[in-house]
Amino acid sequence: AQKITQTQPGMFVQEKEAVTLDCTYDTSDQSYGLFWYKQPSSGEMIFLIYQGSYDEQNATEGRYSLNFQKARKSANLVISASQLGDSAMYFCASLSNNLFFGTGTRLTVIP
Amino acid sequence: EAQVTQNPRYLITVTGKKLTVTCSQNMNHEYMSWYRQDPGLGLRQIYYSMNVEVTDKGDVPEGYKVSRKEKRNFPLILESPSPNQTSLYFCATRGSPYEQYFGPGTRLTVT
Numbered sequence: 508a509q510k511i512t513q514t515q516p517g518m519f520v521q522e523k524e525a526v527t528l529d530c531t532y533d534t535s536d537q538s539y540g541l542f543w544y545k546q547p548s549s550g551e552m553i554f555l556i557y558q559g560s561y562d563e564q565n566a567t568e569g570r571y572s573l574n575f576q577k578a579r580k581s582a583n584l585v586i587s588a589s590q591l592g593d594s595a596m597y598f599c600a601s602l603s604n605n606l607f608f609g610t611g612t613r614l615t616v617i618p
Numbered sequence: 619e620a621q622v623t624q625n626p627r628y629l630i631t632v633t634g635k636k637l638t639v640t641c642s643q644n645m646n647h648e649y650m651s652w653y654r655q656d657p658g659l660g661l662r663q664i665y666y667s668m669n670v671e672v673t674d675k676g677d678v679p680e681g682y683k684v685s686r687k688e689k690r691n692f693p694l695i696l697e698s699p700s701p702n703q704t705s706l707y708f709c710a711t712r713g714s715p716y717e718q719y720f721g722p723g724t725r726l727t728v729t
Binding site for chain 1: 651653658659660661662663666676706708710712715716718720722723725
């Protein structure tokens with residue numbers, strides 16, 4: 508069984524500051540993938556970043572980076588230089604056969 | 619353009635009136651799935667399909683049916699909807715492990 512834990516229901520960050528959204532996962536699989544998705548108020552699911560369990564380097568996509576600590580089973584999302592448009596729900600997910608989601612973190616960027 | 623379409627996008631219905639939410643993809647992906655999203659619970663998988671005529675239950679299959687008669691379509695059927703099925707529904711497809719595509723969502727209200 509897989510489990511994703513996001514312990515921060517809500518987060519605030521000042522515009523232009525960096526923010527870290529926490530995610531821990533629990534899986535017995537050796538091969539798995541970790542994802543972060545953004546869900547703005549309009550509702551669509553937007554893919555942000557992916558990390559494979561065998562990838563040695565942390566994934567980066569523009570202002571997004573995934574801080575992957577395999578021994579701790581954590582996959583935190585770091586957003587640098589926050590923008591007002593980053594205000595949204597953020598979901599962490601893990602993939603073995605199927606995709607399992609955490610409960611999400613609502614990020615609010617303050618001007 | 620890679621696309622997952624869902625119809626309808628919004629639906630208000632009454633308890634017991636059978637409904638179908640359609641999902642269609644243009645990427646020739648074998649894997650398709652349905653999720654429901656509820657506040658505080660994240661996205662939970664309802665059903666998934668590994669290929670044509672191959673479907674299996676996810677985490678919350680009660681009250682739902684699916685069919686996969688052709689690769690591009692994966693409809694979600696609620697034979698007798700109840701108010702606890704009021705939710706936001708997403709259809710998704712998968713190509714390679716890091717290629718997950720979500721539809722725009724269907725907001726269902728059952729009164």
